[in-house]
Amino acid sequence: MTESSKGTLYVVATPIGNLEDLSPRAAGILESVAVIAAEDTRHTARLLKHLGIECSLLSLHEHNEAGRVGQLAAKLDSGEDVALVSDAGTPLISDPGFVLVRALREGGHRIVPVPGPCALVAALSAAGLPTDRFVFNGFLPAKRGARRSSLETLSERGETLVFYESPHRIRDSLEDIAAVLGDRRVVLARELTKTFETFLDGTAEQLLLLMDQDPDQSRGEFVIMVAGAPPRDIDTASLDGKAILQALLAEGVGVKQAAAVVARLLGGRKKAWYEKALSLRADG
Known part of the structure; x- marks a missing residue:
């Protein structure tokens, strides 16, 4: 079967509270797919009832996800489209779905995100x-x-x-x-x-x-x-420009970028630090 004749897995974001946040595109996909893989089928059933959508539901949660891969891959291989939803928000963001999406992507299946609510x-x-x-x-x-x-x-x-x-x-x-x-x-x-x-x-x-x-x-x-940690004050008098250049070059930083970093930390002409970095790289 060619890739174009296979079904698509749609990763669909659903409301985190306000049901009006579901996009028209997401609603249309939920209505059109052959099956919806849901973290909690009871929760998703209430959403579908609100939307007036009837669709087959299949549970997919952290305890059975690996076992569902073959079943959903077979549906996609037969040309059926599948939607993946979590209880609320965007699937895979602290929710199940990673195992399924990775396996299907590795199997050559088409995965399409349908963005929307995310807490x-x-x-x-x-x-x-x-x-x-x-x-x-x-x-x-x-x-x-x-x-x-x-x-x-x-x-x-x-x-x-x-x-x-x-x-x-x-x-x-x-x-x-x-x-x-x-x-x-x-x-x-x-x-x-x-x-x-x-x-x-x-x-x-x-x-x-x-x-x-x-x-x-x-x-x-x-x-x-x-809030992140506040920046620490740097005692530039204690810094060794040559040592910093060597460390940056050893980590794979380019000569130009390394020179720019040291010039910002210690002052001096960027060109002079660039030449020093070139010399250090030549010396290995």
Whole structure:
């Protein structure tokens, strides 16, 4: 069978709360496919009922995903289209689907994303924290020791840190963020696109005080966003330009780029550092 005669797997983003956020394209695809692979078929059935769509549903979650690959590949090979959805938002973003998509792509099947709601992106867009670079870490570990260790590992990162969190662990996670990351700015997005959507802004300790005053603020699904580590002051007097050039060149950085970095750190003419870098590279 030629690739063009095979079916397509559509990775379809669904609403994270407000059902009006489902795009017309996504609705059309859900109506047209032969089967929808859903994380929770009961949850997806309610969405389809709201849309007035009748379609065959197949469960696909973390415990059976690998076993579904052959079954869905056979449907695609027979020319049928399949949609993959999670309970809410974009599949594979802290949700099942990676195993299926990887296997089907390796098998030569066509995979088409149908973009739409994503709690991670929605939260960042309204947080007021830097978004040119960020680190998404999914859910923090459930146990305190592992959670603090994970935060320690990220403590020196300069990018905005983003986590998902559940209501029964939100206070514990904020306590650990306060203990490990200190007084950094934290923005907490709760119940995005739903009736009681809120954004809380402050240090982790301040947000815990707000939850003490209003326990409702600890309910719902959360996106935690934490400001990255502030830049450290560099003692340029202690830096060795030759050593820095050697290290950069050893890591595969180009001569021109290495010279530019050292010139920015230590001053001096970029051309002189460029010539020095050329000499070091020639010497091996």
